[in-house]
Amino acid sequence: MINSGQTYPDRAALHAAEVHRGLMRGIAPRGESIVLSGGYVDDEDDGDFITYTGEGGRDSNTGRQIADQVLEGGNKWLAHNCVEGIPVRVTRGHQLDSSYAPARGYRYDGLYQVTSYWHEKGRDGFLVYRFRLERLPGQSPIGELREQASVSPGVGNALGNRNPQRELTTSSRIVRSSAVGNRVKQHYDHTCQVCGIRLLTPAGPYAEGCHVRPLGKPHNGPDTTDNVLCLCPNCHVLFDTHAIRVDGSLNIQPSNKPLVFRVGHSIHPDHVKYRISISA
Amino acid sequence: MINSGQTYPDRAALHAAEVHRGLMRGIAPRGESIVLSGGYVDDEDDGDFITYTGEGGRDSNTGRQIADQVLEGGNKWLAHNCVEGIPVRVTRGHQLDSSYAPARGYRYDGLYQVTSYWHEKGRDGFLVYRFRLERLPGQSPIGELREQASVSPGVGNALGNRNPQRELTTSSRIVRSSAVGNRVKQHYDHTCQVCGIRLLTPAGPYAEGCHVRPLGKPHNGPDTTDNVLCLCPNCHVLFDTHAIRVDGSLNIQPSNKPLVFRVGHSIHPDHVKYRISISA
Numbered sequence: 001m002i003n004s005g006q007t008y009p010d011r012a013a014l015h016a017a018e019v020h021r022g023l024m025r026g027i028a029p030r031g032e033s034i035v036l037s038g039g040y041v042d043d044e045d046d047g048d049f050i051t052y053t054g055e056g057g058r059d060s061n062t063g064r065q066i067a068d069q070v071l072e073g074g075n076k077w078l079a080h081n082c083v084e085g086i087p088v089r090v091t092r093g094h095q096l097d098s099s100y101a102p103a104r105g106y107r108y109d110g111l112y113q114v115t116s117y118w119h120e121k122g123r124d125g126f127l128v129y130r131f132r133l134e135r136l137p138g139q140s141p142i143g144e145l146r147e148q149a150s151v152s153p154g155v156g157n158a159l160g161n162r163n164p165q166r167e168l169t170t171s172s173r174i175v176r177s178s179a180v181g182n183r184v185k186q187h188y189d190h191t192c193q194v195c196g197i198r199l200l201t202p203a204g205p206y207a208e209g210c211h212v213r214p215l216g217k218p219h220n221g222p223d224t225t226d227n228v229l230c231l232c233p234n235c236h237v238l239f240d241t242h243a244i245r246v247d248g249s250l251n252i253q254p255s256n257k258p259l260v261f262r263v264g265h266s267i268h269p270d271h272v273k274y275r276i277s278i279s280a
Numbered sequence: 281m282i283n284s285g286q287t288y289p290d291r292a293a294l295h296a297a298e299v300h301r302g303l304m305r306g307i308a309p310r311g312e313s314i315v316l317s318g319g320y321v322d323d324e325d326d327g328d329f330i331t332y333t334g335e336g337g338r339d340s341n342t343g344r345q346i347a348d349q350v351l352e353g354g355n356k357w358l359a360h361n362c363v364e365g366i367p368v369r370v371t372r373g374h375q376l377d378s379s380y381a382p383a384r385g386y387r388y389d390g391l392y393q394v395t396s397y398w399h400e401k402g403r404d405g406f407l408v409y410r411f412r413l414e415r416l417p418g419q420s421p422i423g424e425l426r427e428q429a430s431v432s433p434g435v436g437n438a439l440g441n442r443n444p445q446r447e448l449t450t451s452s453r454i455v456r457s458s459a460v461g462n463r464v465k466q467h468y469d470h471t472c473q474v475c476g477i478r479l480l481t482p483a484g485p486y487a488e489g490c491h492v493r494p495l496g497k498p499h500n501g502p503d504t505t506d507n508v509l510c511l512c513p514n515c516h517v518l519f520d521t522h523a524i525r526v527d528g529s530l531n532i533q534p535s536n537k538p539l540v541f542r543v544g545h546s547i548h549p550d551h552v553k554y555r556i557s558i559s560a
Contacts, residue, residue: 071482079483085457117483137417172457172488173513177365199514201521202351203359203397208452233453233513234479241481 004110005145007102008091011035019108020091027055031077032086034133035106037093039063042122042130044218045098047142050090050112051218053122054078054129065124075129082114083241085172087136100142110139113171116214118242118278132218175236181209184228184265192232193260194244194252199232208236212246213271219278226268229259245279246272284390285425287382288371291315299388300371307335311357312366314413315386317373319343322402322410324498325378327422330370330392331498333402334358334409345404355409362394363521365452367416380422390419393451396494398522398558412498455516461489464508464545472512473540474524474532479512488516492526493551499558506548509539525559526552 002019014020020033027034036043040053054075057067071079081088090112094104112133122128135142190205191198199206210229213221221227231239238244245253250272252259259267282299294300300313307314316323320333334355337347351359361368370392374384392413402408415422470485471478479486490509493501501507511519518524525533530552532539539547 076483083481083483083486084462085455086462171454173453173455174451175365175453177452182364197514199517199523201363201518201523203356203363203521206363206517206521233517234477237479237486237513238481241483241486243479243481 002108004108004140007105007107009105011106014091014106014108019089020106025055025074027074027078029074029077031074031081031088033089033091034078035091035093036096036098037106038095038097038101040122040128042128043096045092045096045100046217047100048135049217050133052078052131052133054131057126057128065122065126065128068127069119069129071129078114078131079117079129079241082117082131083172085113087111087113088133090133090135107145109135109142109145111136115174116240118214120278130218173237175208175233176215178209178223180223180225181228184209184225185230187225187265188230188262190230191260192235193229194231194235194239194257196260197232197234206233207231208233210236210239212267213274219274221271221274226266227271229267242279246275248272248276282388284388284420287385287387289385291386294371294386294388299369305335305354306332307354307358309354309357311354311361311368313369313371314358315371315373316376316378317386318375318377318381320402320408322408323376325372325376325380326497327380328415329497330413332358332411332413334411337406337408345402345406345408348407349399349409351409358394358411359397359409359521362397362411363452365393367391367393368413370413370415387425389415389422389425391416395454396520398494400558410498453517455488455513456495458489458503460503460505461508464489464505465510467505467545468510468542470510471540472515473509474511474515474519474537476540477512477514486513487511488513490516490519492547493554499554501551501554504548506546507551509547522559526555528552528556 008014008017011023015023020035021028026039034052036045042053044051054069055073056069057065059066069075090109091106092101092109093106094102112135114131115134116132117129119127119129185207190207192207207230210231211221212227212229213219215221215223246259247253250259251257288294288297291303295303300315301308306319314332316325322333324331334349335353336349337345339346349355370389371386372381372389373386374382392415394411395414396412397409399407399409465487470487472487487510490511491501492507492509493499495501495503526539527533530539
């Protein structure tokens, strides 16, 4: 196990210690680790929360985005790890424009979970994939790591086995409930607005509230009934992963069937518009 | 907001402070709170984790179980709160046979989530409902409460508003992933063993690993492939809530359709037997 806070002088040392395989790319071959080193201007770093920009579409000389990114390669692996709940190792490099960057070299900062992904127009005007990562609990706080950080003598100092927490069990899916979500679910008697199914359990019917414009940073959707759909868990997964999408006429794509609304409930057009902007 | 650790001399004071409504029953009218006071010999208390026995079927004179419990009243409300992710306030009484019992009176110990429910034969030979509760994070540790506990002068001392954290957003469903679960899901190419659906997302197919004999206390099911089914989220919810059940011939009830197995995977009969014992 590699401890959070372990630092390495360069990418070669990171690679040799098997913290992050490869010398150039930010996303390791199967998305099991990423390095934040300031390559993408769209990255955001709040320590425990990171919004990480996917790979591809950049001019190798200027570093500017010159084409849309696609959900392939490292991007697809990070999306896969999101869906499967597979943790991702995060390393920060000294080049990073963040108060959490190490003074020198590269610091391994522990395991994060990819909690969502989407795409949006980046600063250069092309579509980029974005991944929201949250640091898993039960690790030394990121703030304390910053105090302890120091450049190690290199690979020889990477103690422990070479399989950093790879078998860790984590949650692959967390469904939040809220008073607002419960109101919408009751309005629809827990009937899915996409497929019409109603799951009946001995404890009552079951459905999930799904925010059209997602809650929390960086989307900052409101927790209001005009931003919540009542979905069954299957359609909720498909919606969250953008496998099904809502269009401007409130039809579900690619099936082209209408979202079913009941009198007294609607989704605000601004939230639909936002959703379309992040769902291809 | 009522702080964890607040103590009350008696049930009347608990009721007046709106921590737990009612003077006799362990489960409040809508399951929004419970009191642990040693009434049921089947209760287990590990502080942050509680296995709580439902209500009903007891002789009011002897306190012994004389009939099966049913999923009605307080039991149904606790199951409802499990499915909906609604937190439950927990109060411990001094009569409780637990190292977490207060020395005197009743201590409010904060918010817990009902993470699962099932039924089983209790010590007197009748079916009882059991509820697994886990203390929500972000509260003062239960160990520290014990040190601070002292009997308050009574109701007049219950500071703050009378709506203790009722609007708290929490998770209604957490799906754990594991290396073992992922192996089973790959074996089935993420096809649901109950309904045959395969959810395809841009990040790959999605399914959930479902333990037949649940993990963790008090079931202690193993995390092995012969204890895991590959289910879609909808069937997983139905299975977890015992809306659908597996029988001794590996048929799903009440539909009476067979669980679909692929060559190279089976469920150990002992785990099926255990599941049947907790699923009616």
